[in-house]
Amino acid sequence: MIEWLHPGLIFILGALLIPVLKGKWKQIYLLLLPIVALIDLLYMSKGVFWRLPLLEYELVFGRVDQLSLVFGYVFVIASFCMTLYALHVKEDGQHVAAFLYVGSTLGVVFAGDLFTLYLFWEVMAFSSLFLIWYRKTKASSEAGFRYIMVHIFGGICLLAGIILHLQNTGSIAFDSFNWGTGWGYLSSYFILVGFLINAAVPPLHAWLSDAYPEATVTGAVFLTAFTTKSAIYVLIRGFPGVELLIWLGAIMAVYGVIYAVLATDARRLLAYSIISQGGYMVAGVGIGTWMAINGSIAHALSCILYMALLFMGAGAVLEMTGRSKFTELGGLYKYMPLTFWLYMIGAFSISGFPLFSGFVSKTMVIGSAAIVHQPIVWLLLEGAAIGTFLVAGLKLPYLTWFARKEKGPVVEVKAKEPPKNMLAAMGVTAFLCIFIGVYPQALYGILPYAVDYAPYAAGHVVAMSQLLLFTFVAFWLLRGMLHGTPTITLDTDWFYRIAGKRFIWFCEKPLLDFADSIDRVLKDLANSFAWFSRNPTAASRIMLLTIGAVVARPFNPAYMRYERDLEELRGMYPGETVHRVAIGTGVLLVLMFFTLYLIIYLTHGVLWV
Amino acid sequence: MDMGIKMEQKHLFGILYVCLVMSILAGVLVHLFIPSHAAFLWQEIPGFSAIYGFIGCILIIIVSKALGHYWLQKEEDYYEKH
Numbered sequence: 093m094i095e096w097l098h099p100g101l102i103f104i105l106g107a108l109l110i111p112v113l114k115g116k117w118k119q120i121y122l123l124l125l126p127i128v129a130l131i132d133l134l135y136m137s138k139g140v141f142w143r144l145p146l147l148e149y150e151l152v153f154g155r156v157d158q159l160s161l162v163f164g165y166v167f168v169i170a171s172f173c174m175t176l177y178a179l180h181v182k183e184d185g186q187h188v189a190a191f192l193y194v195g196s197t198l199g200v201v202f203a204g205d206l207f208t209l210y211l212f213w214e215v216m217a218f219s220s221l222f223l224i225w226y227r228k229t230k231a232s233s234e235a236g237f238r239y240i241m242v243h244i245f246g247g248i249c250l251l252a253g254i255i256l257h258l259q260n261t262g263s264i265a266f267d268s269f270n271w272g273t274g275w276g277y278l279s280s281y282f283i284l285v286g287f288l289i290n291a292a293v294p295p296l297h298a299w300l301s302d303a304y305p306e307a308t309v310t311g312a313v314f315l316t317a318f319t320t321k322s323a324i325y326v327l328i329r330g331f332p333g334v335e336l337l338i339w340l341g342a343i344m345a346v347y348g349v350i351y352a353v354l355a356t357d358a359r360r361l362l363a364y365s366i367i368s369q370g371g372y373m374v375a376g377v378g379i380g381t382w383m384a385i386n387g388s389i390a391h392a393l394s395c396i397l398y399m400a401l402l403f404m405g406a407g408a409v410l411e412m413t414g415r416s417k418f419t420e421l422g423g424l425y426k427y428m429p430l431t432f433w434l435y436m437i438g439a440f441s442i443s444g445f446p447l448f449s450g451f452v453s454k455t456m457v458i459g460s461a462a463i464v465h466q467p468i469v470w471l472l473l474e475g476a477a478i479g480t481f482l483v484a485g486l487k488l489p490y491l492t493w494f495a496r497k498e499k500g501p502v503v504e505v506k507a508k509e510p511p512k513n514m515l516a517a518m519g520v521t522a523f524l525c526i527f528i529g530v531y532p533q534a535l536y537g538i539l540p541y542a543v544d545y546a547p548y549a550a551g552h553v554v555a556m557s558q559l560l561l562f563t564f565v566a567f568w569l570l571r572g573m574l575h576g577t578p579t580i581t582l583d584t585d586w587f588y589r590i591a592g593k594r595f596i597w598f599c600e601k602p603l604l605d606f607a608d609s610i611d612r613v614l615k616d617l618a619n620s621f622a623w624f625s626r627n628p629t630a631a632s633r634i635m636l637l638t639i640g641a642v643v644a645r646p647f648n649p650a651y652m653r654y655e656r657d658l659e660e661l662r663g664m665y666p667g668e669t670v671h672r673v674a675i676g677t678g679v680l681l682v683l684m685f686f687t688l689y690l691i692i693y694l695t696h697g698v699l700w701v
Numbered sequence: 702m703d704m705g706i707k708m709e710q711k712h713l714f715g716i717l718y719v720c721l722v723m724s725i726l727a728g729v730l731v732h733l734f735i736p737s738h739a740a741f742l743w744q745e746i747p748g749f750s751a752i753y754g755f756i757g758c759i760l761i762i763i764v765s766k767a768l769g770h771y772w773l774q775k776e777e778d779y780y781e782k783h
Contacts, residue, residue, distance in 0.1 A: 353765040354774060462740035470741065478757040550735055554727045558751035561724050564717070566758035573762055579774040590783050 096136050098153055099129040099164060100202065100212070103171075103195030110191065111184040119179050122187060126172035129198075133164050140204055149264050152204025158540040159389070163201045163325050165538065166393045167194065169524070170317050170400055177404050177517035178310035189222035190314045197318040201325055205264045206254045209326070213250060213290075217243035220319060223311030224303050232306040238585065239303035246289030246296075253282030269330050284331060290323035292367050293340050293374060294347045298585035300367060301351065305359040305416070309407040312359060316366055316403050317396040324373045324392045333380025338461075341375025342472040344368070349479030351583065356576040358406040358416045358488055365402070365442065365484045368476055369395045375473060376457040379464055382541040387456030390535055394449035394528055398441035401521040402484060405435030408510040408518070409492060418491040418576030425493040427507040430515060432493045437522040439489060441529065443481035444556060449525045451556060452532035452547040459545065459552075478563045485560075486567045487574050495575065627666035634661050725751060 106125045113121050138161070141154035171194045178190065196219060199212030217240065224236040256279035258264055269280040285296070292300040304315050331337060348368025355361035369391070376388030408431045409424065410416045425432055437448070444450035454477060461470045509515060528535050536543040546552075567574075624631045641654040725748055732747040743749050776782075 349761060350765040350768065353762060354769040465740060467741050474753065475757050475761070478754055479761045482758055482761060550727075550731050551737070554724060554731050555750040557720075558724045558728055558748065559754040561717075561721055562751045562754035563758040565721070566755045566762070570759060570762050573766055577774075578777050579769075580777055580779055581769060582773045582775060582779075589780055593783070 096132050096141075098142055098198075098202065099132050099136075099168065100195040100198030102129045102132060103191045103198065107188045107191035107195065110187050122175050122179060123172065125191065126168050126175060126194075130165070130168045130172070133161065133168055136161070146207070149207065150205070151208050152265075153199070153208055154202045155204030155266075156202065158538070159325070159328065160201050162389060162393065162538050162540065163321070164198060166396050167197055167201065167318065167321075170396045170521075171314075173397075173517050173521045173524075174310070174313050174317070174400060176520065177313055177407075177514050179513040179517075180511050181308075181310055183226065185222065186226050186308060186311060189219050189226070190311065192219035193223065193314060193318060197322045200322045204266060206257065206266050207264055209266055210247070210251055210254060213286075214247050216319060216322070217247060220315055223315055224307045226311060227306060227308045229306070235303040235306040238588065239299050241588070242289060242296075242299040246286045249282050249289070250286030253279045253284075253286060255279075256282060266329060268332060271331065271334050280331075284334075287323055287326050287330065288340070290319050291327060291370055291374060292320055292323075293344050293370070294367070295584040297344070297347075297367050298583045301360055301363040301583060302585050304363040304366070305357050309411045313400050313403045313407060316362075316399040320366060320370050321373075321392045321396055324370065324377070324388060327374065327377045328385060328388060332377055332385060334378055337378025338375050338466065338469055339378070341371045341373070341378055342469045342476075343371070344374060345371025345476035346472050346479070347371075349476050349483060351581060352483035353479070353487070353574070354581040355483075356418050356579060356581075358409065358418065358421070358492060359403065361483055361488055362399070362402050362406055365480060366395075366399055368480060369399065369442065371476060372454055372457045372473060375469060376460065379457075379460050379466075381460055381464060383463065383543075383545060384457060384460035386536075386539045386541050386543055386545075387453060387460055389539055390453035390456055391450075393535060394441065394453045394525070397521055397524050397528070398438045398449055401438030401518060401525060402435065402442065404514065404518045404521065405431055405438060406488070406492075408514055409507075411514070412507045412510055417578070419578050421492045423494065423496045424507055428493070428509055430509050431518070432489065434515070434518040434522050436485075436489060437525055439481075439485040441525040443485040443560060444477055445529075445560060446548070446553045446556060447526070447529045449528035449535075451529055452535065453528075455547055455552055455556065456545055474559070478559060481560050481563050482567055486564065486571075490571065491574070491576065495571075630661065630665055630667060634658065634665065637661065721751075 102125060106121075109121065110118065136156055138156050138158070140152055141156065142152070144151040144153065171190075174190070175187075178186065181187065193216060196212045196215035200209060200216060203209040203212060221236055221240045221243075224232055224239060254264070257269070260276075260279055269283060270277060271280055289296045289299075300320070304312055307315055327337070345368050348364045348366070348371060352361045352364035352368065355364055373388040373392050373395070376384040376391065378384075406416065409421070409428065412428065413421070413424070415421055441448040441450045444454045458470060458473045458477070461473060532547055536545075637654060637658050641658060644654060728751070729747050737745065739745050746752075
């Protein structure tokens with residue numbers, strides 16, 4: 093058995109050479125790396141490779157089984173399409189960041205222990221950050237900061253969970269975690285939170301819809317696939333059959349759709365669609381039957397491809413027109429018909445039209461919700477399918493390529509089709525989407541469990557067709573309501589954008605004022621003690637007289653005299669130190685004290701030791 | 702909109718109507734001739750998916766627009782101002 097090179101390493105080490113190459117050679121090299129990685133993957137045998145001893149533990153960089161291989165295949169194939177899409181980008185940094193991102197994701201996928209997982213998890217977060225920052229706008233740099241803050245928080249949760257887990261079990265192997273309620277499962281909770289942040293499960297999802305739309309045109313395409321889908325992978329490994337996930341997933345699917353309806357930016361709409369699609373996968377992991385897990389994996393794989401295609405389409409529009417807001421778009425069909433049709437293949441796939449990729453995977457998850465008899469989950473997931481078609485298949489293309497603005501200044505967009513490499517990338521991805529839809533055995537054949545599911549049963553096809561066709565009817569009737577207005581929609585990022593700001597304001601203003609006032613009171617107290625001790629007798633006289641003046645005022649018509657005395661005394665203060673005592677008196681007092689002490693000592697013994 | 706697009710639109714809507722009717726008919730046929738293994742009561746209704754698609758879509762649009770209008774949607778510079 094040959095231990096092949098780790099496919100992640102091909103990307104990570106390969107990325108280092110990118111800045112050295114120039115022009116055509118660089119482009120060839122960029123495309124060659126994913127192909128080499130794919131060949132490497134195809135010839136890889138199953139087993140556990142690349143073990144590395146670290147202290148008393150053993151790091152496992154290569155746990156190769158069917159589950160990790162499947163994700164590996166699709167990540168590498170998708171990275172080829174995305175690299176092709178980004179081929180015209182001149183900045184080496186973007187390519188390097190993207191390749192590190194892909195490589196570290198493959199590292200996560202093949203990680204056999206929790207330390208390795210954590211290592212690549214962090215590299216993934218930081219390398220992807222640069223795909224956002226390279227947009228070089230104020231919005232992108234701020235969104236990038238929020239993005240990395242959330243991911244650092246997620247990473248800390250993961251690390252805390254790993255350490256607790258290590259303490260409880262003494263093992264760093266990455267297998268399914270214990271699940272239950274109680275403090276004993278704290279490590280699992282921490283790890284789950286870390287995973288759920290990356291899977292963008294509400295309410296921990298806002299980093300995605302906040303940052304992805306601000307990423308570069310090509311960077312966003314990379315971002316769609318790796319973070320969220322590798323999170324699904326680790327959920328399948330770690331938490332299969334955890335019932336909580338069913339509900340989180342079902343809510344997530346509908347949540348994403350509702351926000352996508354409100355979205356006013358094309359790429360933000362798609363970002364919410366990623367969240368919504370993730371809901372199916374999370375729910376599938378929660379259901380946990382073989383068919384559901386298979387469905388989750390299949391849906392993750394087809395989602396990687398069609399989501400990339402959709403972002404490529406919206407990105408092409410942004411690249412050519414500089415616009416992604418619905419209020420500024422419309423009527424582009426004249427200029428970009430090819431982009432439109434390629435986008436629509438992605439839209440039909442995400443909506444789950446028969447003969448497109450979403451159909452053969454989404455229905456598996458919905459079907460397994462029916463088998464375990466979860467009517468509410470079924471209705472939510474089916475409802476999210478309606479909404480998905482509504483937003484990604486109807487709203488976005490309608491407002492981008494067709495609807496013209498009657499009101500307001502006419503913004504005439506002079507656009508043309510995007511560069512050839514972008515079109516080619518979209519073509520390849522679109523082909524794959526249709527290929528999986530027409531020939532689902534290609535997808536089912538590589539799933540880890542045997543597939544006993546016929547997507548093209550007459551009942552399924554008819555039900556899905558009815559669902560989508562009548563969704564279109566409803567959309568056409570209400571299409572006027574979907575025109576964007578220049579607004580933003582508040583999401584859970586409000587809590588760290590506004591509540592966070594207010595918290596800092598609270599610390600800086602009221603809290604500091606309070607601290608200041610305590611400070612002042614203490615200082616005054618100290619000052620008054622100092623004043624008092626300068627001349628205690630005079631000070632106590634002044635105090636007594638002050639009280640007397642206040643008390644006597646209502647009764648004594650001659651209180652004015654008191655006041656005058658007081659003024660005088662205050663003026664003299666501290667004045668002469670009081671009552672000097674002759675030194676003999678002092679000595680006498682001391683002697684008396686010693687005598688007293690001697691008597692006590694003789695009668696009672698030592699008073700203190 | 703010029704005449705050509707209008708004609709084309711009319712044509713497309715013709716196709717749509719045919720598809721709608723055919724999907725309902727196919728639904729009824731499937732219901733009659735293929736033994737069902739419905740997991741839920743509502744799957745016994747022929748054309749349930751059509752009804753759910755139509756009503757579901759209207760509900761999604763109205764509910765989310767209402768949520769947006771009364772609660773979630775703010776002016777674009779909300780985060781700069783607050």
